[in-house]
Amino acid sequence: MSLLNILRYPDPRLHKIAKPVAVFDARLKQLVADMAETMYEAPGVGLAASQVDVHEQIIVIDTSDTRSDLRVFVNPEILWASAEKQMYDEGCLSVPGIYDGVERHARIKARALDADGRPFEIDAEGLLAVCIQHEMDHLKGKVFVEYLSPLKRNRIKAKMLKEERELKKDRQREMQPAR
Numbered sequence: 236m237s238l239l240n241i242l243r244y245p246d247p248r249l250h251k252i253a254k255p256v257a258v259f260d261a262r263l264k265q266l267v268a269d270m271a272e273t274m275y276e277a278p279g280v281g282l283a284a285s286q287v288d289v290h291e292q293i294i295v296i297d298t299s300d301t302r303s304d305l306r307v308f309v310n311p312e313i314l315w316a317s318a319e320k321q322m323y324d325e326g327c328l329s330v331p332g333i334y335d336g337v338e339r340h341a342r343i344k345a346r347a348l349d350a351d352g353r354p355f356e357i358d359a360e361g362l363l364a365v366c367i368q369h370e371m372d373h374l375k376g377k378v379f380v381e382y383l384s385p386l387k388r389n390r391i392k393a394k395m396l397k398e399e400r401e402l403k404k405d406r407q408r409e410m411q412p413a414r
C-alpha cells in the first residue's frame with residue numbers, strides 16, 4: 236500500500252468531473268486500499284478519488300470513533316434526500332485547517348457499488364449523511380468552500396496559496412546541499 240498525494244484547494248484539478256468506474260479489477264482494489272490508507276494517515280473521515288487526482292467515482296469513508304468501519308462507494312447516487320436540512324461544521328483534507336458550517340440534507344438514501352462491483356443501498360443520517368454528500372460533491376468537482384460567501388472563500392483561497400508558497404520554500408531549502 237502507499238500514501239497518495241492529496242491535492243490542495245485551489246488546485247484546478249479539484250474541479251474535474253469524475254467518470255463512473257467500469258472495470259472492477261486489481262487496480263481498483265489497490266486504489267481503494269491506497270485511498271483508505273491515505274485517509275486514515277491524514278487523518279480524515281472521508282476521501283474522494285478526485286482529491287488524489289484520480290477522476291473516477293470512488294469514495295472511502297470511515298466516520299466511526301474506532302476507525303474500523305471502512306465504507307467504499309463506487310459510482311454513488313443519491314436516491315432520496317430529506318427536505319429537512321442540517322448545518323454541520325465541515326472540514327476537508329484538501330483545505331487543511333479550515334472548518335465552516337454547511338447546510339445539507341439531514342437524511343439521505345444512497346446507492347453505490349462496493350470494490351467488487353456489488354450494489355448496495357444505505358440510509359444515512361448525521362455525520363455519515365454529511366460525509367457522503369461532501370464526498371459526492373468532490374466527484375462533481377465541487378469543494379465545500381464553494382458553499383461559503385465569496386468573501387470567506389477568497390480569504391481561504393489567499394490563505395491556502397500563502398501556505399503553498401511557504402511549503403514550496405521549505406522544500407527548496409531542504410534540497411539545498413549542506414555546506
Ligand code: NI
Pocket residue numbers: 326327328329369370373379
Ligand atoms: Ni473534502
